[in-house]
Amino acid sequence: MSIFRTKSLDEMISAGESHSGLKKVLGPLDLIMLGVGAIVGTGIFVLTGTGSLTAGPALTLSFVIAAIACGFAGLCYAEFASTVPVAGSIYTYSYATLGEVIAWLIGWDLMLEYGLASSTVSVGWSGYFQSLLSGFGVSLPTALTAAPGAIPGVTTWINLPALVIMLVVTFMLALGIRESAKLNNFLVFVKIGVVLLFIAVGARHVQPANWQPFAPFGGTGVLSAAALVFFAFIGFDAVTSAAEEVKNPARDLPIGIVGSLAVCSLLYVVVSAIMTGIVPYQKFMGVDHPISLALKYAGESWVAGFTDLGAILGMTTVILVMSYGQTRITFAMSRDGLLPAPLSKVHPKYGTPFLTTWLVGVIFGLIAAFVPLHVLAELVNIGTLAAFCLVSISVIVLRSKRPDLPRAFRCPGVPYVPSMAIASCVTLMAYLSLHTWVAFAIWMSIGILVYFLYARLNSKLND
Secondary structure, three states: OOOOHHHHHHHHHHHHHOOOHHHOOOOOOHHHHHHHHOOOHHHHHHHHHHHHHHHHHHHHHHHHHHHHHHHHHHHHHHHHHHOOOOOOHHHHHHHOHHHHHHHHHHHHHHHHHHHHHHHHHHHHHHHHHHHHHHHHOOOOHHHOOOOOOOOOOOOOOOEEHHHHHHHHHHHHHOHHHHHHHHHHHHHHHHHHHHHHHHHHHHHHHHHHHHHHOOOOHHHHHHHHHHHHHHHHHHOOHHHHHOOOOOEHHHHHHHHHHHHHHOOOOOHHHHHHHHHHHOOHHHHHOOOOHHHHHHHOOOOOOOHHHHHHHHHHHHHHHHHHHHHHHHHHHHHHHOOOOOOHHHHHOOOOOOOHHHHHHHHHHHHHHHHHHHHOOOHHHHHHHHHHHHHHHHHHHHHHHHHHHHHOOOOOOOOOOOOOHHHHHHHHHHHHOOOOOOHHHHHHHHHHHHHHHHHHHHHHHHHHHHH
């Protein structure tokens, strides 16, 4: 009954290969598209404006710093995902190395991260969707456009578009991962095309004078913006949640993780450089559609309309992948006995955890509908940074405990690369606000209570 008991890696791998009931249908391109689908969304269409107010034109450096932190962690994820191709991501890896209580806490953390990330992005999706409708002269009743109290001085009851998109995405995920991956791949190609269109058109309007001064708020501003825009990279770790549905996980998972990170990092740096080169960074104050603003500022209003559509499609894929990752984390924890057994039941026809998928979609859809955006976004970054720290620690521990374990992909420079990942993530966490730390501590305290009152007593390891 030790709270630090660990699961057998061999049994976990065997269970994932033969007993999960999930369909192995994904290839390397699907995984890269899942990663890009999760990453390119809110970050590129919303946070580029907010981050520029903190770092100025040096926002490009902020994205590079955040990408480096993610890159170090991504190499650690790649080793684990290819070695232990089991659903559950860092929760599963921690269970095999750091012990049950640590695995539970990080699983509890990931449920909040993925769930609130999908809720947060669905609220952003709602804003762009309403903006697009207004361009055609259509507007929803004010009471149905936002959560209660989200708009000062305005009476609102529910964010109906946010709830609807969450339910539509849930319906797609419930039908099957193959169908969801096809939809994701199509939407990703479209939104990448829109981003490339912005780069091609916007590059002609760059004024180098707008890049001066390059870092008006110094190194502190650059690091603070890096901690903020880190949200833009959240999602590549969701690729590892698909481990049991990948045809050749030993080869394809590292390709999916590293490939999606490389593509998105390049796009973020180029887009932020062009955006701040077109518009002086001070003009992004209070703007939630910075890419569209830059194009309108440059007199390219027709391209701005396409960009709004790309933002809607981009956010749709983020919601899809984040919701997918949430369901697979819950599935893995239920299979281990830490959550009720019905949550790991796989639908005989669709090959998906049907009940879990709908439960997650409805709960976080209602949260998106009734909770203001600024409240939703507070915990996402700190939860992800904590997860990245733990996966890096787990790689070091597993190299020490099981040096003989066959590894299809080996993280280079262990323990130095994982240590740099930990240092990078801790540094970014230090720049997050105090109320974020307090809220995170409250959520994790609730998780500890649930562990001792339910999870520890029902764990399959008790058998």
